[in-house]
Each structure stands twice: as structure tokens, then as C-alpha cells.
Amino acid sequence: MRINRLLSTLMVACLALSAMAGVHVLNNDDVMNNNTKTLVAYFSATGTTMEAATRLAQVAGADLHEIVPEKPYTPADLNWQDKSSRSSVEMADKSSRPAIANRVENMAQYDTVFVGFPIWWYIAPTIINTFLEQYDLAGKTVIPFFTSGGSGAGETLKYLRPSAPDANWVAPKNFNYMNDAEIKSWLESL
């Protein structure tokens, strides 16, 4: 009881002092979320982007969400040497929107959304456009990141931006060979 009273008195004193100094007092939400909530959403056909996304979510202290295609991509679907494979057909038609089986619960709670994917034909797979168009991302910071066989982002942003035109877009980040320390310093630079 006495300890409680002492703590309350201390808290009131701290609040008064910080109010005088014009300092914002941290509340529980600030401490837990740095006053924002962050989501790492990713699509991965063969696991490489999944690994990158998992590490990013750990380092960023973010929630992790896998974008699951309604129809999983088979190895034959992913054959880029076959012009009639599913991925070749989808990527040749920028308006294709492969269906997604799941949704982010309560997207409204996130201020920052990292969106990860493999580079397909020098840009993001069109299932990422499907994902972006499922939500109201206006005013949120959207940060693409990718893995690839060596390509950079190319025109990725040009094809993603129209699917969330009112988001605050950050340049896509290449996650090939990123270690945790590099992820951390990149996050700090944002």
C-alpha cells in the first residue's frame, strides 16, 4: 500500500516535471510499439524471401504475414523458360491479379508495411499488386524489399505504386545477402 502510494507520488512528480520541460511522457503503447505498429508481409514461392522476411520481422520487432496464393505455384508454374508457364503468362500481363487465400487482420493498426517478394521478370510478381489493392494503404509507409537471382529493383516501383497510390512509398530494398547488422542499420536509416 505504502509502496503504491510512493510510486503514484513519483509518477505524478515525473509527469509534472516532464510537462514543465515540454517532454512527452512515454506510455505503454509507446514502449511496446514506438508509437507505431509495423507489419512485414511477404510472398515467397521457393522460400528465399520467406527467410529474409522472417529475419526482417525479428530485427524490426514487427508482425509477420505470409501472402498465400489461392493456387500455390508449382515448379512448372515457375518455369521462366517456358513462355506458357503460369508465371510467364501472369508476368506478361501487368493487369493479371492472382488471387490470394488469406488477409491481414486489422490492417488499420499498422503505420508501416514492409512488402517482400522475389523479383520476377525484373519486377514484383503481380500477386503483390493483388495484395496492395486489398487494403486502404493511404498515408501508410510502404517499404518494398526483394530477393532475386541478381537483378536489382528495375521498374518495380513504377508497377507497384498505382496499386496503392496514396501510400508513402520508400525505394525498394535489395535483401540478397543482408545480414542482421545490415538490416538493423538500414532500418535505422529509414
Ligand SMILES: Cc1cc2nc3c(=O)[nH]c(=O)nc-3n(C[C@H](O)[C@H](O)[C@H](O)COP(=O)(O)O)c2cc1C
Ligand atoms: C518466374 C521467375 C522469374 C524470375 N525472374 C528473375 C529476374 O528477372 N531477375 C532475377 O535476378 N531473378 C529472377 N528470378 C529468381 C528469383 O527472384 C529468386 O530466385 C528469388 O530469390 C526467389 O525467391 P523466393 O524463394 O522467395 O520465391 C525469377 C524466378 C522466377 C520463378
